[in-house]
Amino acid sequence: MNEVVIENVSFSYGRQTVLKSISFEAEAGEFVCLLGPSGCGKSTLLRLLAGLDAPTRGRITVGGNTVTGPGLDRSVVFQDYSLFPWMTTGENIILALEQANANRKKAEYREIAREHLSRVGLLNSFDKLPSKLSGGMRQRAAIARAFAIDAPVLLMDEPFGALDAVTRTRLQDLLLRLWRNQTGGKTVFFVTHDIEEAMLLADKIVVLGLTPGPAQGIFTVDIPRPRSRRDIYSSEDAQTLRNTLVSLLYESSLSESEDLLV
Ligand SMILES: Nc1ncnc2c1ncn2[C@@H]1O[C@H](COP(=O)(O)OP(=O)(O)OP(=O)(O)O)[C@@H](O)[C@H]1O
Numbered sequence: 001m002n003e004v005v006i007e008n009v010s011f012s013y014g015r016q017t018v019l020k021s022i023s024f025e026a027e028a029g030e031f032v033c034l035l036g037p038s039g040c041g042k043s044t045l046l047r048l049l050a051g052l053d054a055p056t057r058g059r060i061t062v063g064g065n066t067v068t069g070p071g072l073d074r075s076v077v078f079q080d081y082s083l084f085p086w087m088t089t090g091e092n093i094i095l096a097l098e099q100a101n102a103n104r105k106k107a108e109y110r111e112i113a114r115e116h117l118s119r120v121g122l123l124n125s126f127d128k129l130p131s132k133l134s135g136g137m138r139q140r141a142a143i144a145r146a147f148a149i150d151a152p153v154l155l156m157d158e159p160f161g162a163l164d165a166v167t168r169t170r171l172q173d174l175l176l177r178l179w180r181n182q183t184g185g186k187t188v189f190f191v192t193h194d195i196e197e198a199m200l201l202a203d204k205i206v207v208l209g210l211t212p213g214p215a216q217g218i219f220t221v222d223i224p225r226p227r228s229r230r231d232i233y234s235s236e237d238a239q240t241l242r243n244t245l246v247s248l249l250y251e252s253s254l255s256e257s258e259d260l261l262v
């Protein structure tokens with residue numbers, strides 16, 4: 001199963017405590033956004049989920065199994081796209097498929113890679129090097145790769161952070177479409193510091209603050225899907241949630257980082 005449990009997790013880089021006593025759960029197939037100001041530890045928590053670092057205290061389980069390192073049950077998309085620059089887009093996806101599934105024929109991997117690239121509108125880029133693609137196209141390729149591997153848990157760290165607003169909204173819609181259409185219910189952790197993005201994407205929003213400690217708030221987003229950007233502003237419930245997130249994110253981070261604002 002794909003449920004993820006974060007149990008009393010703390011993490012320090014040397015003497016600097018970054019995360020402290022974080023606990024929450026993601027149900028199988030749930031879309032969770034991790035929201036918080038720069039430096040609050042969002043990427044750190046994602047690295048722990050990916051198994052790239054280990055919690056100093058507490059534990060993380062995926063489908064009941066404790067995370068002890070990277071695994072085939074989780075795929076990761078970072079902000080700076082992570083395609084190998086010396087391989088074509090297609091070869092990048094084929095390599096990931098070969099690593100994820102043993103013993104299939106090269107032609108099958110090629111077919112799966114083509115199918116997933118075509119789902120993100122990039123079939124024509126199969127034989128191109130990543131350097132020949134725009135930033136948005138590279139992120140689409142990284143998303144295609146993540147969905148091709150078909151890991152039950154998808155970890156995304158500000159994947160659209162470097163893109164212009166129009167490309168960003170297109171990729172948000174694309175991601176939601178892929179997530180809704182796949183069978184098996186992928187559980188997603190999506191890091192962002194953008195309230196609108198979190199409200200558009202998430203079933204659940206977990207807000208982290210700059211002072212290490214339990215999540216500042218865990219909110220369910222009840223806006224029916226498919227959502228439009230207008231929905232985020234229209235209903236009274238959505239406005240209330242938005243206001244709560246604004247005060248948590250901006251007011252608390254202002255007071256916590258006063259020493260930075262000289
Ligand atoms: N490799 C590292 N070594 C030491 N300290 C680190 C390391 N990576 C992050 N930190 C520190 O941990 C804290 C949290 O960093 P992290 O990257 O998790 O924040 P973030 O919420 O992802 O921020 P942003 O929104 O800017 O990406 C910061 O104070 C940062 O300086």
Ligand SMILES: [Mg+2]
Binds near residue numbers: 042043044157
């Ligand atoms: Mg980060």
